[in-house]
Amino acid sequence: MEKILVCVDGSKLSHAVCDYGISISKKLDLPLILLNVVEHSHTTKKVDLSGSIGFGSKEDLLDELVDEEMNESKQLIAKGKSILKQMKEYVKSQGLSNCSTLQKHGTLYETLDDLSKDLKIAIIGLTGEDSGDKKIGSHIEELIRTINIPILLVNGEFKQIDSLLMAYDGSDYANKAIKEAKQSPIFTNVKRHIVNVNKDTTISNKLLDTAKALFANANIEVETKSLSGDNVEEIIKYQDENNLDVIAMGAYSHNRFRTVIFGSFTTQMLLKSKKPLFLFR
């Protein structure tokens, strides 16, 4: 049984994340899981720079660290539990009863990796509770580079998803994604706007026709548009003009090296998009 996973950590996006989860869960009639990850920092706040070790230092140090982490963990668990409880009540109040909660130790990445085979989609806030002013939460980059399930990254208030923008480049990868979307769509009854950014409009239009053809007989409304200019800018502009609700795209290439040198299209989109991003593999 496939499930919809919603990750909540008490940050201000948690409610919006939950709303998207509720909406998708209702549409697909799949159970919703609220996940809270108890992430251990494995660092210490107490700093003892005395630099001396004596009788039983190892044992004392171990005891100290265990105590400190135990308190930290207990607090995190209690906090997570209260968030989960609050969110579950909220989900019930929205009329969705098929909802369970889950609390796990570890990192978000590990947890999602373990759960991934049962998941239809994971919904995560783009910024976490501890990310402060940073635009992208600390876990997100690692996560989308490695996880193999579709992820919806929420970066603002909830809005009903009625339209979806998809960037298409004609790669096997993109074709596979469309086929996947056709067979078991996560967004049903949603109009697809497929765009391709290319100076040469003939090539661009040809690609878009292929994409359109792929969606044939799928009972999905499709509109295509050829754009020219900077990839990221143009896509965001088009999305803005047409007031589209979600941007769908293939996620990071697995190669970190390339990303470091050339910068990543995905990162750029993450930084600039005002709407949720739907990432798939």
Place this chain on the structure above:
Amino acid sequence: MVKSYFKKDEWFGNVKNDALAGMVVALALIPEAIAFSIIAGVDPKVGLYASFCIAVVIAFVGGRPGMISAATGAMALVMVTLVKDYGLQYLLAATLLTGVFQIIAGYLRLGRFMSFVPRAVVVGFVNALAILIFMAQLPELTNVTWHVYALTTVGLGIIYLFPYVPKIGSMLPSPLVTIVVLTIFVYFMGIDVRTVGDMGQLPDTLPVFLLPNIPLNIETLMIILPYSASLAVVGLLESLMTSTIVDDLTDTTSDNNKECKGQGIANIASGLMGGMAGCAMIGQSVINIKSGGRKRLSTLLAGIYLLLMVVFLSDVINIIPMAALVAVMIMVSIGTFDWGSIKKLKSLPLSTNLVMLTTVVVTIYTHNLAHGVFSGVLLASLFFANKISHFMYSETSYNEDNTVKTYKFIGQVFFNSADKFYKTFDFKEVVDKVVIDLTRAHFWDISAVYSLDKAVIKLRREGTDVEIIGQNEASSTVIDRFGIHDKPEEIEKVMGGH
């Protein structure tokens, strides 16, 4: 893949604490590197260059973030005779070869064999190491004036009491305070005691790349090979044991095979920069964790601080009295020793204690931790085999007219219980048929199979029919591969010897 070599969190997850901990560790590394150079019989600069290279390189290629590696006592003890008989250049060559062996060990995934090292051996190893570090200080404490004893005692006093001073006690590393106080005292009072400068050359430049100046032939190889093999084993043992200690302290895991390769790469780097072979250090790693260090950055900074201090403060380091270093090393020895294990001697089984003590005694006798660990593992394995051999017994039963006897064996049959297995049979008893029921027995090796064959042959000779039933799958594979009792021509061969 590229990404596995650079994880942001492994480097920058704890920057402030790592920067401070790196400093504390670097300060503690200086006396250690000097002391271990003296043990090995080389100039202090050899140990200092080694500590710098190893700390910096392992920060990038090690499998255990937050663990400190540098020149160590365990390694220094192994190289003593090599340095004495052949000199520094051969040590550098041996260091390179050690690195090669360790990288090979990493690729062969030998890290997994650490599971053969029982807890008692690990404790024995740690205690032996502490004792060796302490014993290595004794030459500095024999045939000296009373000044040295006084200075060492004061040094130890400062090390252990200074942390109790409010506020600054937990901000300034007490070993540093000891060194500074004793150095100033000795310098201005003009007391005539040995100083670091008397022990050999300190580094005055950054380390430079150089190939060992040795003849490249088989003879050289034969000289360095046994040392390199020992160094490789000792280095990996101490590194992997230290990594489990760091794992426990920080509640995280490490990559043993990556650590093996990393130690190898670090040793090669050290050998090429004029440093001796090293490995992970238990005492320093505990100090690093205690000071708040957790990530790779702490290790890297420790190396860099170390080099900067040594190169730019070499005049100051020259006048540090040896007594101050001895005090610091005694602290390291006390901190490394597993004091809890002494308390536990009473409550643990005798076999466990014997394994631990054997590891300690053999190590101290041979000055080679690898020998100690091998002895410990061997003894532990024998104890284990002995314990398991108790898990075998038999039940006998007869049919109504006492013509058929059934032996039902339960448990483990292997080299150590095979004799017991054979002796279970009553060969004097006259029965028509013997049934050997092995449904609940497990045959582990050819000793077990051999004793079954022997019993079957003996029974047959006495005119008894033998039937073997219920061999479980594992037993039957062993029996099928080695057994001879159902192959008459093979039986003749065995009987020929009787």
